[in-house]
Amino acid sequence: MIEVRDLVAGYDGTVVLDGISLSVEAREIVVIMGQSGCGKSTFLKHLIGLQKPISGDVKINGIDVAHMSEEDYRAFCRSVGVLFQSGGLFNSMTVGENVAFPLREHTKLAEPVVDIVVKLKLQQVGLPGIEGLMPSALSGGMRKRAGLARALALDPTILFLDEPTTGLDPIIGAGIDALILRIRDIYRATMVVVAHDIASSMHIADRIAIFRDNKLVELGTPEQIRGSPNPYVQQFLNRQPDRTDHPTESFGYLR
Amino acid sequence: MLKLVEGARDACLTAHDVGVLAWDSVRHAGYAVRRHKLLFRQLFEVGNSSLLIVGVFGLFVGLILVLYGGDQLSRFNQEKYIGLTGLAVVWEFGPVFTAFILAGRIGSAYAAEIGTMKVSEEIDALQVMGVKPEAYLAAPRLLACALMLPALVVYADFAAMMGGAGMAWVSVRVAPSEFFRVFFQYLEFKEMARSLIKAVVFGGIIAVTGCYHGFRTTGGAEGVGKSTTASVVHSLLAILVADYFISRILLAL
Ligand SMILES: Nc1ncnc2c1ncn2[C@@H]1O[C@H](COP(=O)(O)OP(=O)(O)OP(=O)(O)O)[C@@H](O)[C@H]1O
Ligand SMILES: [Mg+2]
Secondary structure: OEEEEEEEEEEOOEEEEEEEEEEEOOOOEEEEEEOOOOOHHHHHHHHOOOOOOOEEEEEEOOEEHHHOOHHHHHHHHHOEEEEEOOEOOOOOOOHHHHHHHHHHHHOOOOHHHHHHHHHHHHHHOOOOOOOOOOHHHOOHHHHHHHHHHHHHOOOOOEEEEEOOOOOOOHHHHHHHHHHHHHHHHHHOOEEEEEOOOHHHHHHHOOEEEEEEOOEEEEEEOHHHHHOOOOHHHHHHHOOOOOOOOOOHHHOOOOO | OHHHHHHHHHHHHHHHHHHHHHHHHHHOHHHHHHOHHHHHHHHHHHHHHHHHHHHHHHHHHHHHHHHHHHHHHHHOOOHHHHHHHHHHHHHHHHHHHHHHHHHHHHHHHHHHHHHHHHHOOHHHHHHHOOOOHHHHHHHHHHHHHHHHHHHHHHHHHHHHHHHHHHHHHHHHOOOHHHHHHHHHHHOOHHHHHHHHHHHHHHHHHHHHHHHHHHHOOOOHHHHHHHHHHHHHHHHHHHHHHHHHHHHHHHHHO
């Protein structure tokens, strides 16, 4: 269970998140949506304690993540899986070593068992047999999925996924959606997912949160979001561009 | 005036951050020893990559010192004391030049490696897997530099003595045996120890400066470039300043 109360956050001087309150129940999938640069990744980094809030707090199972002791944080990390927007793979290690990293760090599994788990996790994300490759040899979508495999390595009970399906083709993307739902149902995991794809979000989300201009403007089940009277939400769902009538003279100067 | 106050405040904050990083790295030295593979890789990296250049550097320092020293001494007909140039190598040239080479080769590489990891979210990933970046990245590097620099200094001293002995024969006709006899007659054990203590401190400075600039990198490839340059400039400065103070303290003992 995740509780965010009046979270104000930003980078030296500029406020990026302004008074966000949101709670995520156990075994719930909350999808965060919003325009590029509105602070979704920043929000996620506050949920996992990587960045400290300016004010407000984030509590996971009743513990403030920004002020945990080193041992508590380590134990917390054991039960958490994170996929970063850029994948966050260690570029100096093979994909297999990347996925094995949390296993070696947190468990005493024998090496052959680690190997099996690594193969299994890579299989789950649709990348069987690539454990020997270096991350630099992967495509963008493959890096994402390899990052997802690493996030799943310890069978976490809480997952934070930053755009797991962005940049994937529709078929693989649908496969990842199905995987997310299966993980929730089998492992009883709680998830916060950042996503851009509306159809996919509607499919996987129990609730959707829409961010705009540093604020949380709408929160509800996919049906509630669809029926929202908020014009911005409707513009967002229907993919309408802003009406910023670009003066046509600004095109064509170089012809 | 306000600028000055702000500058002083920034300097204090930086000093504090560097101090915290240094202390965290030392505190986690045990982790680096337990994960000996990490440590060995860093030790190998530091030692192996600098072997040739440190040797050549040392050789030429020896040649140049004896060339000038011999010229000066021959004016007073005291060429037989040419072996004393070796003491200057042990006191200053060995530790300082070797540290300079390492700051350029190793410190900058640390800033670039860790900076790249920072901008590609690898450091964040490390943290959320419950691993302290100070323990995993900084501690092995600090240990590797602090342990390897003294060894490289002895090796540089050796190369300089070889160059010096050769040059002494060529320029002022002092036999190598005579060169080394004078050198060892005047070399005291505590001078050697002083030189090695300096080397350990310089190694620490190089590693901590490189890691510090790596960790505070922001803003993509350009940021990595800036960090790399800053790490070299700052470690060169810090090495010389530290050299002065260590020399004063050790000479007073
Ligand atoms: N390290 C940083 N330093 C300073 N400002 C930052 C930093 N990271 C992000 N920002 C700023 O914070 C704001 C929110 O960034 P964030 O990465 O959270 O956006 P996002 O919603 O994840 O966008 P996207 O959908 O493009 O990933 C942006 O305006 C960005 O300029
Ligand atoms: Mg983002």
